[in-house]
Amino acid sequence: ALISLRQLLDHAADHGYGVPAFNINTMEQIQAIMQAADDCASPVILQASAGARKYAGEPFLRHMVQAAVEMWPHIPVCLHQDHGASPAVCQQAIRSGFTSVMMDGSLLDDMKTPAGYDYNIRVTRQVVEQAHAVGVSVEGELGCLGSLETGRAGEEDGSGAVGTLSRDQLLTDPEQAADFVARTGVDALAIAIGTSHGAYKFSRRPDGEVLAIGRIRAIHDRIPDTHLVMHGSSSVPQEWLEIIRAHGGSIRETYGVPVEEIREGIRNGVRKVNIDTDIRLAMSGSLRRAMMTRPEEFDPRKFLAEATRAARMLCRERFEAFGSAGQA
Template identity: 40%
Template sequence: MPLVTTTEMFKKAYEGGYAIGAFNVNNMEIVQGITEAASEEHAPVILQVSAGARKYARHAYLVKLVEAALMENDIPIALHLDHGADFDICKACIDGGFSSVMIDGSHHSFEDNIALTKKVVDYAHAHGVVVEGELGRLAGIEDAVNVSAEDASYTKPSEVEEFVTKTGVDSLAIAIGTSHGAFKFKPGQKPQLRFDILEEVSQRLPGFPIVLHGASSVNQEYVEMINKYGGEMPDAIGIPEEMLRQAARMAVCKINIDSDVRLAMTAAIRKHIVENPGHFDPRQYLSPARDAVKDLVKHKIVQVLGCSQKA
């Protein structure tokens, strides 16, 4: 099966009250773990690549890894650029085989965000590629994204209709209280998503697919494993999974998950190395890491996203 865009995925997800998982990929084991999990659950999936991943693994390697996954798995797979910072990186990914790109103009003024997003949309649509835009700014740090709590801002529902109409974007990332990275909330702080904003956005944009970034839940089991086997992670609190499931039942059609993948992989690697100090073959510690990613993604598909058997 060739790469697909997210258009049909999102249409079915909106109508079915579930979301598609968009998992960040950086290497072969992550690609394999994610796509094997999605294949076994017969679920559509989005593999997304950040600027940091393109720098680390390089564009061509990542595209070929995804092509290999398409050969191995008969499920809908979209290849998406996560947080494209400017027109040039979006163009490079469109020309380089991606089926979806995100242009993140949220750090610009509303007017400049519209202009930049429309420029990307015009080029992408001419090449059969779909575009995700963003209104509002999430706090947190993840790869090249670094927004302080002071600079974060909720999406203004009053702006969404004008933004979507003037840009022609295919989906919209909004800020309702999620944040990038594993350390979203301080210990004792109660996570809360602004479902009132999501509800008003969905009323203003009926049937339009909404995206949530920064949606890792930070499984404490992985945090404890990392600390047990030589780590020094502070307490980390993520987004409760029941909140994400509620968002998926509403207008949210795409939920981004990155930190949870990293935590699962790192915990498995540390555990294996500590318990098997004589092992030096990367295959020996990357195999359980791949299995950990697969188990995590299966859990998300079934318990959080609700997209099992939706391929």
């Protein structure tokens, strides 16, 4: 059944586990996530970006998720709008049947200007009023997602500037988080604690703590009833990079967030863990390998089934590692 993010994460908080939120765009991705959840009895967060709606088309996305709920009626599913850029995008998602929306008002807030902060509060508060009236949950974002290694704001900063942000500018401030939650009423909050979007998070193999775990704890202590969200949580499996490179792909040396570090984040209060890149890597790696090793094959289902299998295994590993397995 479809449930709200608030319902799903309240259970996770009560039982001390984290839930991966996987991005969906295609039927194969939805099937892989649902099969993996069924394999290990995990609740599910399916999240769709504006780009996903553009790729699949709103009716396809909506009906594919309905089909998933029909096929796996015993699995609790939250359908979440990822990175809604405006109240209008969130409104559209609510109309489309989403049970949770993210109002990402943090873009103008990047440099922590008062105007940016006020804008973020205003638009987020507006979405909370509209969403809560119909039982839909809201995720807000405060701070600027970016790697602590590079001081780079990842894909959130269109300037392409490197190393321009200090460690403090890259981390969400606990006092501001408390103020933001009090003034908006969000159910969940995306925090900047050292992660960034995409495959290129760290240029060196992580050695020791790569996230600001102490900051997660400090924020969680200030807003214990607001569920913390970690964006940019792909682990960028080296095995998949090697398979991609061995089959004609070219991806330069790069590292993600170690799964053990995410587990430490969950122990300190993180509940929703956003993953898109890892599924992209597993699917494109398995597609490349399947197409190169079976040159006589031309039935796309043979290739796509490999990609679904690879994504399913990856999702199952995350459900198990984050503790949501067995909780459905």
